[in-house]
Amino acid sequence: MKRALDIAADVRAQRRRAVDVTRDTLAAIAREDAAINAFHHVFHDEALAQATRIDERIAGGIDPGPLAGVPFAAKSLFDVEGRATIAGSCARLDIPAATRDADAIARLKQAGAVLVGTTHMDELACGATGENPFFGNVRNPRAIERMTGGSSGGSAAAVAAGCVPLSLGSDTNGSIRAPAALCGVWGVKPTFGRLSRRGVLPYADSLDCIGGFARNVDDLAALYAALDGGAADDSRAVPKVAVLGGYFRTYASRDAWDAVIESAWVFGPHEIIDMPEDEMQRVRSAATIISNVEVAEAHGNLLQAPEEHLSPRLRTRLLAGALSPGTWHARALRYQQRFRARMSRLFDRFDILLATCTPFPAPRFTDATIAVGDHALEPAKHLGMLTQPVSFAGLPVIVAPVLREGAMPLGVQIIGAAFDETACFAAARRIERGFSNSSGTAIET
Numbered sequence: 392m393k394r395a396l397d398i399a400a401d402v403r404a405q406r407r408r409a410v411d412v413t414r415d416t417l418a419a420i421a422r423e424d425a426a427i428n429a430f431h432h433v434f435h436d437e438a439l440a441q442a443t444r445i446d447e448r449i450a451g452g453i454d455p456g457p458l459a460g461v462p463f464a465a466k467s468l469f470d471v472e473g474r475a476t477i478a479g480s481c482a483r484l485d486i487p488a489a490t491r492d493a494d495a496i497a498r499l500k501q502a503g504a505v506l507v508g509t510t511h512m513d514e515l516a517c518g519a520t521g522e523n524p525f526f527g528n529v530r531n532p533r534a535i536e537r538m539t540g541g542s543s544g545g546s547a548a549a550v551a552a553g554c555v556p557l558s559l560g561s562d563t564n565g566s567i568r569a570p571a572a573l574c575g576v577w578g579v580k581p582t583f584g585r586l587s588r589r590g591v592l593p594y595a596d597s598l599d600c601i602g603g604f605a606r607n608v609d610d611l612a613a614l615y616a617a618l619d620g621g622a623a624d625d626s627r628a629v630p631k632v633a634v635l636g637g638y639f640r641t642y643a644s645r646d647a648w649d650a651v652i653e654s655a656w657v658f659g660p661h662e663i664i665d666m667p668e669d670e671m672q673r674v675r676s677a678a679t680i681i682s683n684v685e686v687a688e689a690h691g692n693l694l695q696a697p698e699e700h701l702s703p704r705l706r707t708r709l710l711a712g713a714l715s716p717g718t719w720h721a722r723a724l725r726y727q728q729r730f731r732a733r734m735s736r737l738f739d740r741f742d743i744l745l746a747t748c749t750p751f752p753a754p755r756f757t758d759a760t761i762a763v764g765d766h767a768l769e770p771a772k773h774l775g776m777l778t779q780p781v782s783f784a785g786l787p788v789i790v791a792p793v794l795r796e797g798a799m800p801l802g803v804q805i806i807g808a809a810f811d812e813t814a815c816f817a818a819a820r821r822i823e824r825g826f827s828n829s830s831g832t833a834i835e836t
Contacts, residue, residue, distance in 0.1 A: 392419065395461045395556035395610040399503065402460030405449060409442035409460030409505065416462040416507055420554045427530045429548040431467045431477065433508040438462070441505045456503030458557075458617055464549045465559040466542075467509040468516060469493040469601075470590035478592045479512040479542070481525040482696040493590025495559055495601050495618055502617040507555060510545030514705050515690055516561060516594040518542050519569060519774040520754075524702045528756060531574055533799060537753035540569035540774055543604075547574040550604045557605050557614050561591060563598045564678060565778025571790040572802020573753040573774075576604050577611045577819070582810045583785035586618050595685035597724065598678065598782055608819045611789070615812065625816035632658040632818070633737070635746040635806075637665040638672075639777055643747040644763050647801050650793040651747050654803045657825035658818075664737065664744075666780075674730055674780045677723035684720040687712025727783055731809075734784040738808035743818045747777050748790055748802035781806055789815045791822045 393401075401407040417435055424430050448455045465471070468478040470489035477483050491497075496506060511529050513521065521529040521544025529544040531537040532552035539548045543560030547570030550558050560567045562580040571578025579602045586601050593599055601618070605611035612625065634655050640648055655661040687709045693701055694709055701709075737744060750768055751761045760767040768776075781788055781804060789805045805822070807815040 392553040392556050392606075394607060395458065395605065396613055398461050398556065399457060399459045402445065403449065403455065407460075409445040410439060412460045413438050413442040413462060413505055413507065416555060420508065423532075423552045423554050426535055427532050427548045427552055428527045429510050429529055429545040429552065429554065430464065431509045431511050431526065431545065432474065434506060438505050438507045441500070445503055445505070456501060458499065458613060459503035461504045461557060462507045462555045463499055463504045463557040463559065464508050464510050464546060464555045465493075465496055465506060466512050466546050466561055468512065468561060468592040469496055469509070469559055471496060471506065471509060474509070476592055478516065479514045479523050479526060480693070482693045482700040489590070491590065494587040495591070498620070499559075499614075499617050504557065504617070510549055510558065512545055513542035514702055515592075515686065516542040516563060516566060517686060517705055517708055518771070519565065520771050521545070521548075521570065522756070531753050533575060534753065536755050537799065538573065538756060538770065540573040540749065540753070542566040544570045547571055547576055547578070547604050550574070550576045550606060556610055557603060559601065559603045561594070562600045562602055562782065563594045564682060564782050565775035567602050567604070568778045568788060568790045568802065568804060569749050569774050571604060571792060572748040573800060575792040575794050575800030576606055577608060577792060578602065578604050578790040579611055579615055579812075579815075580782075580788045581615070581619075581812055582787040585787070585810060585812070593685070593689045595682040596689070597681050597685060597727070608816065608823045611819070612816055615816075619812075625813050625820060627813065627817050629658060629742045629814060629818045629821060631741045632743045632745060633662045633664050633741045635666050635744055636663040638668045639666055639746045641668060642750050642763060642766065642768070642773070642776055644751045646752070646798070647747045647750060650801045651745050651803050654791060654793070654822050654826075655745050657822050671780050673726070674783050675776065677726045678779050678783045680715060680719050680723040681727070683708055683712035684715050685712070731784050734786065735809060742814050744806040746781065746804040746806060748804045749774055750777060752799035752801055778804070785809060787812045787815050789819045791819055793826070
């Protein structure tokens with residue numbers, strides 16, 4: 392699969408028709424998806440019709456948009472006009488079709504991109520592994536016996552496998568960042584509240600964000616620009632960088648920690664900030680309360696669904712949220728505001744924070760636990776333990792994938808101040824250039 396911006400340039404210059412790009416993409420999905428199970432629905436006729444309209448616009452001298460003819464996929468919790476928004480839930484199979492596209496999908500279409508399908512995900516986005524008892528597990532294109540992470544695993548896998556150059560996902564506690572790291576692609580989770588969530592099925596309203604995936608920073612920036620309504624100048628310097636240590640080091644494998652330190656040295660000397668474990672565990676507890684209560688508020692009606700339509704794990708989570716005292720939720724939200732203020736003060740001293748993304752690379756589906764130092768960590772419970780505190784703070788993050796020969800990918804969180812996605816992209820470009828020029832570590836582009 393060519394870069395998204397190269398595809399758009401070819402289509403705009405009429406070196407290649409959008410219809411031909413779309414046909415090739417549909418063929419790639421048919422070829423690759425049997426092994427990875429990334430796609431929930433593939434929109435053959437609709438995608439070809441979109442592509443035909445783009446070619447007609449170009450023939451008529453009308454600007455088709457900056458992403459002309461670029462295929463993309465969307466996590467199956469984004470509304471697609473005329474389709475039911477299943478969101479990985481068997482209990483939602485009979486809901487009415489959406490009457491309009493989600494804002495994010497509409498923006499990408501307005502930019503000329505072509506929606507080719509929706510992707511598999513953890514049930515109602517409540518999961519961290521990419522496993523789904525009803526629609527099957529999404530398998531990592533780097534090694535199909537391994538997890539993609541979740542809940543946006545299908546969208547990450549579709550990009551990693553070369554089926555599409557761009558895809559949409561959502562992130563509440565790490566659902567874009569963990570799959571980006573485990574599948575070895577770039578991912579962006581903007582500042583909480585930055586992008587419209589209209590037409591996106593909620594998980595936890597106080598934490599949900601939308602974003603997406605690409606195979607290089609240029610394409611990721613183009614995706615973000617289309618969603619945000621304009622490109623930011625990301626050429627600025629990023630002179631002051633710090634690494635989050637303490638908790639973020641304790642619960643990272645040696646390779647995961649080394650990846651962050653190597654990334655930091657791209658910028659030169661840096662400081663390591665101790666993040667106390669007791670504080671981070673309080674953050675995780677508060678985030679879990681908020682997540683459980685708010686998913687129960689949004690989807691508690693599913694507790695009335697037939698038992699076979701709801702997994703025991705999700706039923707337990709909905710019950711936990713429904714039975715949690717309201718005072719717990721209120722206290723958790725107050726604590727979130729204090730933690731956001733505490734994290735924002737770090738940007739009085741630094742432009743960017745770097746942190747480990749997942750404690751370990753992609754686990755096998757058969758792995759009950761992964762050893763990290765003295766800890767035995769269960770993938771389902773711990774894949775998001777390093778992303779969750781950053782979500783709780785509402786900060787923007789880009790994940791830089793780190794690839795080493797003979798090893799599964801890892802990821803580095805590039806964290807900016809609230810609403811400063813520009814700094815994240817500037818740092819991401821520098822890391823991409825620095826690693827691509829390094830003989831030891833490489834980031835795939």
